[in-house]
Amino acid sequence: MQVPHEKRSALAGLINWFTTIVGRVFISLFTPAITFLVLWRVFLFLRDSDAPQIIIVLVAILWGVGGVALLFVISNWVVEQLPGNWGQRLQPFVFIGPAVVIMGWYLAIPVFRTLVLSFKDSLGQDWIGKGWAIFDNYRFAFTDRIMLETFRNNFLWMVLGTSLSVGFGLLIAVLADRSKFESIYKSIIFMPMAISFVGAGVIWKFVYTYRGEGVGIQEIGLLNAIVLALGGESQPWLSLPPWNNLFLIIIMVWLQTGFAMVVISSAIKGIPAELLEAARIDGANEAQAFFKITIPYIKGTLITVTTTIVIFSLKLFDIVRVMTGGNNGTNVIANEFYLQRFTYGNTGRASAIAIVLLIAVIPVILNNLREFNKDRRAF
Amino acid sequence: MATGTKGKKHKSTLVLNGVLILICSIWLLPTLGVFITSFRDSHDIFNSGWWTVFPHKEDDDIGEVILDDAVDVNGKIPVEGITATFEELREGVTLPDGRKLTWFGNKRTRKIIVSEQKWVGFANNLTLENYADVITGKEITFTDAGGNEILRRGNNLGAAFLNSIAVAVPATIIPILIAAFAAFGFSWLKFPGRDLFFTMIIAILVVPLQISLVPILQDYTKLQLNGTFLGIWLAHTGFGLPLATYLLFNYISTLPRELLEAAYIDGASNFTILFRLILPLSVPSLASFAIFQFLWVWNDYLVSLVFLGEKTRVITYALASIVGEKGQDWHLLTSGAFVSMLLPMAVFFMLQRYFVRGMLAGSVKG
Numbered sequence: 001m002q003v004p005h006e007k008r009s010a011l012a013g014l015i016n017w018f019t020t021i022v023g024r025v026f027i028s029l030f031t032p033a034i035t036f037l038v039l040w041r042v043f044l045f046l047r048d049s050d051a052p053q054i055i056i057v058l059v060a061i062l063w064g065v066g067g068v069a070l071l072f073v074i075s076n077w078v079v080e081q082l083p084g085n086w087g088q089r090l091q092p093f094v095f096i097g098p099a100v101v102i103m104g105w106y107l108a109i110p111v112f113r114t115l116v117l118s119f120k121d122s123l124g125q126d127w128i129g130k131g132w133a134i135f136d137n138y139r140f141a142f143t144d145r146i147m148l149e150t151f152r153n154n155f156l157w158m159v160l161g162t163s164l165s166v167g168f169g170l171l172i173a174v175l176a177d178r179s180k181f182e183s184i185y186k187s188i189i190f191m192p193m194a195i196s197f198v199g200a201g202v203i204w205k206f207v208y209t210y211r212g213e214g215v216g217i218q219e220i221g222l223l224n225a226i227v228l229a230l231g232g233e234s235q236p237w238l239s240l241p242p243w244n245n246l247f248l249i250i251i252m253v254w255l256q257t258g259f260a261m262v263v264i265s266s267a268i269k270g271i272p273a274e275l276l277e278a279a280r281i282d283g284a285n286e287a288q289a290f291f292k293i294t295i296p297y298i299k300g301t302l303i304t305v306t307t308t309i310v311i312f313s314l315k316l317f318d319i320v321r322v323m324t325g326g327n328n329g330t331n332v333i334a335n336e337f338y339l340q341r342f343t344y345g346n347t348g349r350a351s352a353i354a355i356v357l358l359i360a361v362i363p364v365i366l367n368n369l370r371e372f373n374k375d376r377r378a379f
Numbered sequence: 380m381a382t383g384t385k386g387k388k389h390k391s392t393l394v395l396n397g398v399l400i401l402i403c404s405i406w407l408l409p410t411l412g413v414f415i416t417s418f419r420d421s422h423d424i425f426n427s428g429w430w431t432v433f434p435h436k437e438d439d440d441i442g443e444v445i446l447d448d449a450v451d452v453n454g455k456i457p458v459e460g461i462t463a464t465f466e467e468l469r470e471g472v473t474l475p476d477g478r479k480l481t482w483f484g485n486k487r488t489r490k491i492i493v494s495e496q497k498w499v500g501f502a503n504n505l506t507l508e509n510y511a512d513v514i515t516g517k518e519i520t521f522t523d524a525g526g527n528e529i530l531r532r533g534n535n536l537g538a539a540f541l542n543s544i545a546v547a548v549p550a551t552i553i554p555i556l557i558a559a560f561a562a563f564g565f566s567w568l569k570f571p572g573r574d575l576f577f578t579m580i581i582a583i584l585v586v587p588l589q590i591s592l593v594p595i596l597q598d599y600t601k602l603q604l605n606g607t608f609l610g611i612w613l614a615h616t617g618f619g620l621p622l623a624t625y626l627l628f629n630y631i632s633t634l635p636r637e638l639l640e641a642a643y644i645d646g647a648s649n650f651t652i653l654f655r656l657i658l659p660l661s662v663p664s665l666a667s668f669a670i671f672q673f674l675w676v677w678n679d680y681l682v683s684l685v686f687l688g689e690k691t692r693v694i695t696y697a698l699a700s701i702v703g704e705k706g707q708d709w710h711l712l713t714s715g716a717f718v719s720m721l722l723p724m725a726v727f728f729m730l731q732r733y734f735v736r737g738m739l740a741g742s743v744k745g
Contacts, residue, residue, distance in 0.1 A: 095564030106617025196678030
């Protein structure tokens with residue numbers, strides 16, 4: 001952009017201008033090309049190499065993180081080389097471009113691609129039928145016996161799982177708020193948030209484990225040991241429909257209560273102390289103060305937490321997959337999606353099931369958009 | 380009167396803490412059971428519950444009685460001063476002096492074990508062998524409950540652990556980097572389509588990721604990205620970006636405008652401002668999301684199941700395969716579960732403060 005100011009002969013100026021531009025264009029194209037080439041070579045090395053694993057892991061981390069940083073630096077530099085105000089015009093797209101492209105590729109466009117696939121056959125190539133038969137995958141998704149079972153189970157997960165998680169979360173948040181050891185209690189309840197669903201699956205499978213009848217056989221599962229100690233009979237808990245759903249839901253409650261508790265707890269801390277004080281002076285007892293002040297005050301938070309856990313229970317997959325594989329009447333929508341796509345290889349049906357999940361969250365999406373539009377003046 | 384209310388208050392505090400301790404115990408007990416079991420001998424695990432490592436009363440054999448051939452085992456059997464049937468003896472009969480008689484095996488053995496209730500202290504035969512077996516990939520043998528020697532290939536969780544690191548570290552940093560640029564762009568730069576793109580981010584915030592799996596898998600097959608680190612990083616980046624951008628935008632857009640204007644006047648470029656000014660100021664927000672995303676990626680099962688699979692096993696995948704293949708080998712399952720929990724637990728307890736903050740800022744993820 002620094003065009004020389006001295007007046008030279010027109011020709012020399014032209015040559016100078018020309019070489020500068022050509023040089024710039026050359027370098028601007030050459031540098032990214034080299035960068036891509038190097039990154040590509042490393043990608044091939046990572047994909048095909050038999051080097052010791054620790055080396056691959058280190059190279060991969062450096063390459064992945066460094067590569068992305070490098071791409072930003074290079075593309076920003078290229079844009080800054082551009083003549084005139086093109087640089088300024090294009091720079092915002094260097095900043096937001098990668099994010100928008102990746103989100104578009106991975107989430108926004110797939111919504112439409114999956115919608116199209118949901119009208120196609122199991123291989124995803126031809127339309128599944130003519131006329132009304134085009135809806136065959138949806139007929140499966142909404143009326144098949146397997147799907148109706150998953151709807152019932154997801155309904156159980158949503159209602160029981162969410163209400164128990166939020167209920168326990170609220171209870172513990174309110175109780176812990178009055179105790180000196182609040183942070184210890186909260187850490188313990190919150191801890192399962194760090195555990196994977198697969199890990200939680202192992203932990204609870206051990207609680208529910210069943211050895212059966214027989215001389216000298218000891219029950220090593222906690223639940224059966226407790227039932228035996230109370231004079232009952234040991235049971236194979238995970239193969240007893242419909243109760244096994246409840247035993248799986250308990251795992252989710254164990255995992256999600258911590259989340260509900262932490263969010264609710266921070267909302268409770270936001271209630272002005274004077275408000276509760278005033279109510280008590282006016283003669284309200286603890287229960288009245290709780291229902292008349294605490295609950296209305298944290299209503300928004302309760303709704304947010306409930307929505308989040310409802311969405312979570314709708315997409316629930318790992319727990320069922322690891323614990324029962326969806327057998328014995330425990331199947332859920334997301335597991336059936338997985339089975340259709342990856343076990344039976346039916347792309348069309350899997351896509352229709354994914355669309356069912358999407359339809360279920362549409363009210364939340366619309367609400368998010370409405371809230372966002374309300375704050376738009378701030379934006 | 381004063382002491383009365385004080386006593387009442389004291390009592391209610393006790394009840395309050397009692398209830399909380401009860402709930403917390405219920406919450407901890409399942410994990411404690413797995414933790415203890417992971418250190419027990421594979422043989423012991425099947426013979427007694429994990430709670431027996433604590434001091435408890437247990438039947439201790441002190442002798443045995445062999446019945447004469449003259450005794451009819453099908454009728455009333457006189458033994459040690461009492462008479463009982465075979466069925467009763469098989470269940471175990473307690474003598475008035477506290478000793479217990481238990482028939483050994485079937486009717487033909489004619490053997491009765493005499494035992495006494497005795498206190499047993501803390502178990503001292505704990506071992507680290509389960510961890511060695513589950514982490515390494517070597518062949519291992521162990522004896523099952525029936526006394527059979529069993530040969531199994533190790534589960535090589537060590538390798539899966541490294542793979543998980545190779546997946547989780549870039550899959551945490553890359554989305555943060557990209558989201559930081561985007562959040563800065565949306566907060567401070569003017570360009571056409573700004574509202575449209577941001578509305579898209581809001582809209583896809585809670586889209587279930589099942590929506591993407593089918594088409595993205597098609598793309599990956601075409602691009603040969605299946606089973607590669609790049610493929611899974613991009614996938615996690617894609618699924619994490621809406622929340623990351625949204626959270627960072629909420630933070631960065633509230634930074635004081637004067638600060639940036641001063642930097643512009645000093646001639647700093649957008650790039651410099653982002654790296655020298657914005658990112659250092661946004662550390663709390665970046666840290667919150669980083670922990671959130673790291674735990675999410677480390678604990679993820681579905682995405683790695685679909686895009687990595689057997690070829691590059693991550694820790695959740697490896698653990699889930701042990702559940703599938705060796706569902707009753709509790710010595711491997713329990714130690715494996717703890718290996719998988721090690722890193723997220725450490726991150727979680729060290730950086731809990733940031734994690735909570737991140738969770739409060741945006742509790743909805745697709």
